[in-house]
Amino acid sequence: MTAAATRPATTGSGALTALPRFIAALRRVSWFAAVGQALDDDERHDATRYLAALGFPECPLVAATDWRAAEAATRDPDWDPKWWAAEENARAALLAAAGKLHGRHALMTALSRVTLEASDVAMGAAAVAAARTGIADPALARVAAGAAAQAAYQAALALTAGADSDHPFAIKYRLFAAGHWPLGLGGGRLRIF
């Protein structure tokens, strides 16, 4: 895996021009390759920093051990919408900053390329990873691909806004790049697959 895939931290006026490298690196990301496996210390540290950066510093982690458990976590009606809202607030701030730097149209065009590529690459990877455990579920593969594409979009946005590698979207993307899938907050815990 390349540095471009794991560390979307380029800053300054060249950040938009860094996106083609970011897009090219999407094909080398280990999407969903480590789902169901325990997080190592570095990944646990990243997950904790991600939560703290979003405003949930004391939130513990809990693992989803298989695809059906991951599905159940994402379908939980008692999930915590504050987590989604915190990400949306961070996104809006980055969008405003990056829009000023690059212009709205150029930015949206570049980000659309990221999401389209990420969505397609991650869709195949999710379907294969699920199939390896005997799960053939086109809807669940699409859910995973949607989550991955969102993470890639958010990381690319952070990159174009000149955010550093401590930004929650940069950290979240590193978790995806390491083959995991953060499933969101529910029951006061971050569920991670």
Added chain:
Amino acid sequence: MTAQAKSPQVKTCEELKTQPEEFRAACEKIVISHAINELYGAQVFDEPAVAFAPTPYAKWLTCRVAMEEYGHHVRFFELGREMGIDADRMIPGKTAKRPLSIFEYPLKTWEEFVAIKLLGDLAEILQVEDLLHCSFHPLRNLARMTMPEERFHAQFGADFSQEMIETSAGKKRLQQAINRLYPSLPAFFGGPKSRNNEIFRKWGIKQRTNEEMREDYIARAQEVTAKLGLILPKLAEAAA
């Protein structure tokens, strides 16, 4: 011999350039229309729906569906560019061509989005089905590539509808959304005795009249809603 049997079978965009002007213009119209409407659909329905979706599962699935719709736009756009169509003619906001009236419907709830996937994407399926034997093969092949995703989108609508009708309150909200949305959908198929449709069929680009497609659509829409215990509202004479 039917009009379709006499129509040319055009295998490449290069070959299209040597075809009669009427045939080329007809293919361009269809590609432009799909490029514009796929992008409009993603922008006015799918992207805003992410915020209304009730769980991360529904939000991420909607994200992916939005990307698929956007991907359809990209495919039609790229085909259009290969055919020599100006990029600006295929991008909403840059072209003077208006999108379909359904896209002027402002999305306000998750139930409305589910109803759009259930019934709006069914209309899209019929449109794409009619291109599956198109005489311009690059367009035919694109339709064949797009069809599985279109079917999934309609299934998305059916699956979430099924979840909604499990409670009487959910069923009522979905029925209300259908009541608001459905009357504008049959217009998706264009007017009767359409000159464009006549040309499309003359050249074997499309197979059916607008009236035939509308009639088939209404029958299929009735079937999918009846399975859910829902009712389609009566159409005004003009819309039907």
